[in-house]
Amino acid sequence: MKKRCFTFPELVFTLTALSAMALVLFSGIFHIRERAKGELCRSQLEAFGKMTLSYNETYGTVPLTPLWDTGKKLVSTHNLYLYWRVGLIPKEKGIGSPGNCFFAKDYFCPSLLERKNVSSKTASDGALLYSSNCSYGVRRDTRNVNEGKKNLWEKDYFDLAALNSPATFNLYGCATRRTTGRAIRFYFSRLAGGNTDFLASAHEGKAGIWAPDGHTEFIDRDTLEKTFGGNARCWNE
Numbered sequence: 001m002k003k004r005c006f007t008f009p010e011l012v013f014t015l016t017a018l019s020a021m022a023l024v025l026f027s028g029i030f031h032i033r034e035r036a037k038g039e040l041c042r043s044q045l046e047a048f049g050k051m052t053l054s055y056n057e058t059y060g061t062v063p064l065t066p067l068w069d070t071g072k073k074l075v076s077t078h079n080l081y082l083y084w085r086v087g088l089i090p091k092e093k094g095i096g097s098p099g100n101c102f103f104a105k106d107y108f109c110p111s112l113l114e115r116k117n118v119s120s121k122t123a124s125d126g127a128l129l130y131s132s133n134c135s136y137g138v139r140r141d142t143r144n145v146n147e148g149k150k151n152l153w154e155k156d157y158f159d160l161a162a163l164n165s166p167a168t169f170n171l172y173g174c175a176t177r178r179t180t181g182r183a184i185r186f187y188f189s190r191l192a193g194g195n196t197d198f199l200a201s202a203h204e205g206k207a208g209i210w211a212p213d214g215h216t217e218f219i220d221r222d223t224l225e226k227t228f229g230g231n232a233r234c235w236n237e
Contacts (some may be wrong), residue, residue: 034204037110041174041208042216044106048136048172049210051088052079056160062171078132078185080107095123102129109136109174111202112183116176136210137175137187137197141234166212170219170228173209176200176236189230199224200236 056062062079081101084094093104102121105113108130119131163169175187178196187197199207199219206218209228224230 034111037114038203038208038218040110041203042218044108044110045136045172045208045210045216046214048107049212049214049216051083052171053160053212053214054088055083055086061159078135079138080132080135092123092125092127093129095121095129096132101132103132103135104129107132107135109183109202109208112174112176112200116182118183133185134183135185136172137184137199139169139171139173139189140186141188141190160212163212167215168228169211170199170209170224170230171212173199174202174207176202178236181236188234189224189228191231191234196236198234198236199230 052062078101080089080094080103081096081098083089084091084101084103089103089107093106094101096102102119104127108118112134113130116134118134121129123129160166170189173187175184175197176182177184178198183200184197187199188195189199199209201207201220203218206220207224208216208218210216219228221232221235224235225232
């Protein structure tokens with residue numbers, strides 16, 4: 001009995017169907033991975049926020065631009081270094097000096113850490129630690145925090161209790177620098193000079209944020225402007 005072969009139209013149809021199925025499959029896997037990274041990011045932001053609340057409760061202030069006295073000069077460093085030195089971050093999860101410190105991936109947006117070339121060092125136990133310059137961004141801009149008396153931009157420390165509306169103040173978030181696309185440790189929600197460090201669409205068009213009332217959420221550019229008092233232009237795609 002003679003075997004029947006595929007005709008050319010049948011072969012084209014079969015290959016097209018298989019390609020479509022593969023596209024749907026890979027798209028589904030991609031979205032599952034992105035959702036997983038989003039949930040991890042949310043969990044990490046919550047942990048970051050709890051550290052901040054704990055520090056604020058103990059010291060009555062939150063460092064926005066911590067200055068560390070090296071004995072010779074004051075060095076600007078990241079909140080992470082200060083939290084690490086006071087024991088809020090386990091000692092094994094960080095290394096380095098005030099202006100050059102590295103931490104475990106727990107304190108970085110997983111999407112930005114994966115997509116960007118972040119400087120890293122290997123700890124004594126073999127764990128990979130990343131530059132604090134690329135950690136979650138801390139908000140710095142001209143938004144009033146205490147009935148118009150003081151701007152965040154004008155001082156380096158403030159008490160979270162001074163916030164009039166903590167639920168709509170995005171203190172931490174996934175942020176990048178527009179010129180390089182790399183994650184950045186500070187960002188602006190309102191325009192301040194020629195800055196390019198803004199919240200970024202790290203999670204399918206949205207940025208993860210943490211507010212001092214303790215909640216996290218993923219916001220887009222419109223939500224930044226309408227709910228959190230930011231400028232629509234202060235956003236990196």
